[in-house]
Amino acid sequence: MKKFLVTICLFWATMTYSQDDLLKDLDSTQVEESYAGATFKALQLVTLQTTKMAAKNEFYFVVSHRFGTVKDGFDSFFGLDNATTKLGGIYGVTDWLSVSLSRHTLNKMYETGLKYRLARQNANFPVDIVGYSVADINTFLEKEQYPSLEFKHRMTYVQQVLVSRKISEKLSLELVPSYLHKNLYNPAIENDNQFSFGGGGRYKITKRLSVNLEYMHNFDTPDFYENPLSVGLDIETGGHVFQLIFTNSQSMSESGYLTNATGEWGKGDFFFGFNLYRVF
Template sequence: MVKISFLLVLVCLPLTFAQAQDELLKLAGATDSAASETVTGTFKATRLVNGHSVETNGEGVLLFLISHRFGTLNSGAYEFFGLDQATIRLGLEYGLTDCLNVGIGRSSLEKTFDGFLKYKLLQQQTKQGMPVTLTLFTSTAVRSLKWPDEEESLDLEHRFTYTHQLLIARKFTERLSLQLSPTLVHRNLVPARQDENNVYALGGGGRFKITKHTSFNAEYYYLLSDQTREAFRNTLSLGFDIETGGHVFQLIFTNAQGMVEKFFVPQNTGYWSKGDIYFGFNISRTFDLKGDEEW
């Protein structure tokens, strides 16, 4: 029943928001065309912590993202509390328009390649306008790590995982922004027959602005799929954002090692209570390819 309801939300929510936006815009236009203004800067970066935020790059803007996670803090002094181990992802994201972004990346974990499309369907407005920002996100992840010898006969399609999300956010004040992220992850291959190919989750998080250039972020993904929730853990991530010109530097503590949805949503095994905490960071740098200025 939860799955059916979830699918209905995925299908109907964008249509509902679009219809509501049209009605609100008509009303605003009939009364006062200058009554509403676009709300910007809901979040500082295109990532909330591990997951995507509603933010998109502007047209012609290229973002280079370096994501890094060390080992767990409970690995002990011999492993320098995780600093001797590392997982990394390199990514590029480009704004085809102000609302439509395309991205690619490569993670060292399972030698995974990923690509995504991200479209900002609705933008929050002030006063009589749209109350939230809505962004649609879809991605594909491909495992390129060699299969064990006994599984050499597996087909290429078994390497693929797909993710679909609705990212719904509202900037309540200059300091506080919150986001909900209904999520579906489909895995073409699962470890055992009883495991679920479709994993449903509800992400939630927010940002609290501390100073003009710093903020505290939090993010949590709750597994809605019963079987997956019994075997794996919900992901909790905390971050601290620092903006320096064209850079956004994010310090992160999380119980998930992977940095794409196929890892941190359906197959996370870390316990915060047991010290399975990965320290890491995201560094993003933007370049305006339409002009000489850097963002």
């Protein structure tokens, strides 16, 4: 817990001394080359990806936390005793292609992804379209539990199409159809191929503050899992976008978030956390 608090203090300190020119870039809503600009300020809506892309040669360092459920109250200090962490990086290979790599403490998972722009909103086309392809490697699995375990069984794949539209200077909406394939699954409760559909939106409250909402409906959800529903608050400060998160899914990997949400909002069973992006 002490290490976590020290980490938060260090990152908050760097946010205070960020560069003004990066702040101006984040604030810019001008249309570039007749394309709609600043549809989203962050690369993620809450946990879902947005159609925002890392620019060519930009590098984003990502730190995310999801604490335990708040429903246990002081027994777990409202979830702070049960934190999970994601550390990763995103690099813009070109203005239309970026690559990412991250490590998640939950299930000791490694995640790699490709994000690629297919179309942009302009006067002649109504939406932004971006593809997002993910491969997860679950290193938590052990031979003792799965005697026939092979490396391929650790793999899960996710394919998403992100379709967004900037409705106004304040409002942006996004739809996200998703396909997920698990190499290791329990046929009694789920399928190896799963589909979900949903999305969300961002509403700008002030120049530096916006509220985000997202929901995904799974078409193959066991009774003990829920459809993920999350709300977030974007706080912009020079060179950073800091996101406060409330969600019913503790997982930060795309596959875990979509298929393993356990919290029930109506029972006060949800998770608090944050995303922090630092761009270089």
